[in-house]
Amino acid sequence: MTISAQVLTAADFAPFGEVIAADPARAVEINTGYTTRFHALAKVESDADVILSIFRGRVRPLTVAMLERHPLGSQAFMPLGGRNWLVVVASAPRAEVCRAFLCRGDQGVNYHAGVWHHPLLVLDHAQDFLVVDRAGEGTNLDEVFFDRPVDIRV
Amino acid sequence: MTISAQVLTAADFAPFGEVIAADPARAVEINTGYTTRFHALAKVESDADVILSIFRGRVRPLTVAMLERHPLGSQAFMPLGGRNWLVVVASAPRAEVCRAFLCRGDQGVNYHAGVWHHPLLVLDHAQDFLVVDRAGEGTNLDEVFFDRPVDIRV
Numbered sequence: 001m002t003i004s005a006q007v008l009t010a011a012d013f014a015p016f017g018e019v020i021a022a023d024p025a026r027a028v029e030i031n032t033g034y035t036t037r038f039h040a041l042a043k044v045e046s047d048a049d050v051i052l053s054i055f056r057g058r059v060r061p062l063t064v065a066m067l068e069r070h071p072l073g074s075q076a077f078m079p080l081g082g083r084n085w086l087v088v089v090a091s092a093p094r095a096e097v098c099r100a101f102l103c104r105g106d107q108g109v110n111y112h113a114g115v116w117h118h119p120l121l122v123l124d125h126a127q128d129f130l131v132v133d134r135a136g137e138g139t140n141l142d143e144v145f146f147d148r149p150v151d152i153r154v
Numbered sequence: 155m156t157i158s159a160q161v162l163t164a165a166d167f168a169p170f171g172e173v174i175a176a177d178p179a180r181a182v183e184i185n186t187g188y189t190t191r192f193h194a195l196a197k198v199e200s201d202a203d204v205i206l207s208i209f210r211g212r213v214r215p216l217t218v219a220m221l222e223r224h225p226l227g228s229q230a231f232m233p234l235g236g237r238n239w240l241v242v243v244a245s246a247p248r249a250e251v252c253r254a255f256l257c258r259g260d261q262g263v264n265y266h267a268g269v270w271h272h273p274l275l276v277l278d279h280a281q282d283f284l285v286v287d288r289a290g291e292g293t294n295l296d297e298v299f300f301d302r303p304v305d306i307r308v
Contacts, residue, residue: 022208022282031273036210040289044204052196052230052264052286054176060188076206078284080234080260106234108284110206119185128176130232130262130284132206135194 002151005086005100008107016089016115018042020078020108042110045074048136054080055129057120062086065149067093067116069142073134077120078108081127086154088118093144100152116144123154156305159240159254162261170243170269172196174232174262196264199228202290208234209283211274216240219303221247221270223296227288231274232262235281240308242272247298254306270298277308 006012010019018041026038044050055077067090079085082105090098093116103109110132111117120129134140160166164173172195180192198204209231221244233239236259244252247270257263264286265271274283288294 020206020208020284022210031211034212034214035274036212037285038208038210040205040207042206043289044198044206044286046204050198050200050204050286051194052174052198052232052262053180053194054174054192056176056190056192057185058188058190078206078232078234080232080236082235106282108206120189128260130174131191132198132204132286135197 001095001148002153003098003100004153005102008101008103013101013109017109017111020076020110021106042076044132045113046134047072048134051135053131055120055131056126057122057129058126059122059124062152063149064088064098064118066143066145067118069114069116070140071114071142072138072140074110074113076108076110076132078130079105079127080130083125083127084123085127086121086123090116095146095150098150102154155249155302156307157252157254158307159256162255162257167255167263171263171265174230174264175260196230198286199267200288201226202288205289207285209274209285210280211276211283212280213276213278216306217303218242218252218272218306220297220299221272223268223270224294225268225296226292226294228264228267230262230264230286232284233259233281234284237279237281238277239281240275240277244270249300249304252304256308
């Protein structure tokens with residue numbers, strides 16, 4: 001089974017979370033005009049601490065053999081290297097409903113709490129990402145493994 | 155009055171907040187070895203919502219004529235363009251105690267709640283930053299203006 005990546009847009013991604021990008025509709029001028037603030041592009045969900053981490057993603061096969069979700073908090077990924085990358089999400093933990101999104105290097109995403117997604121997928125180079133997610137007690141990871149992996153066509 | 159920027163280190167910046175950088179001491183391997191997580195480099199402080207925004211900083215004179223602080227929440231800045239940038243903080247809202255830090259393009263900072271700092275300072279090019287801060291009711295901005303500006307030597 002193969003799925004094709006589609007270009008990431010806020011509208012298409014809305015069921016899964018927010019796109020983090022410099023949307024002119026969210027722009028406000030601050031700092032006496034020296035800064036444009038693209039305001040509140042995403043909202044963090046958490047019942048515990050919110051932490052900032054860096055994820056260094058390495059090149060791997062573009063094959064989806066499992067999905068995970070974090071029921072207790074959102075998780076945001078923002079690329080730091082300006083390179084395109086890939087997001088795979090699903091409305092349910094089944095191979096048939098996986099959707100792949102090709103993200104530009106200036107687009108991040110914030111997965112809503114509980115959204116099924118594949119772990120970090122870079123394309124042809126390693127890339128660092130700033131990650132904003134929850135830390136605290138409780139089980140915040142569910143995983144499902146597929147009998148047959150899904151290949152992604154970019 | 156002129157102050158010289160010093161190189162940003164976690165130890166020197168500790169009184170003001172955290173440095174967000176891929177510190178090998180915080181590295182854990184995840185995602186079956188395809189991702190290194192530099193874990194919990196900073197912790198968000200907020201008594202209300204936590205939001206993600208993008209700040210587009212433009213070139214401006216490297217002169218400190220005011221400081222601000224956010225008493226109700228931390229504020230993190232992570233550069234997205236890989237360029238060096240500048241942070242100015244102070245232990246009190248007075249020109250004499252301002253300190254300037256030269257940050258690499260792979261270093262962000264998280265100001266603790268209530269830390270006096272200058273608004274975003276890029277160097278010779280505009281740059282976008284991911285910003286993680288608080289949103290909600292209440293007065294979360296204090297400002298002080300100096301009689302005589304402080305120049306920063308980089």
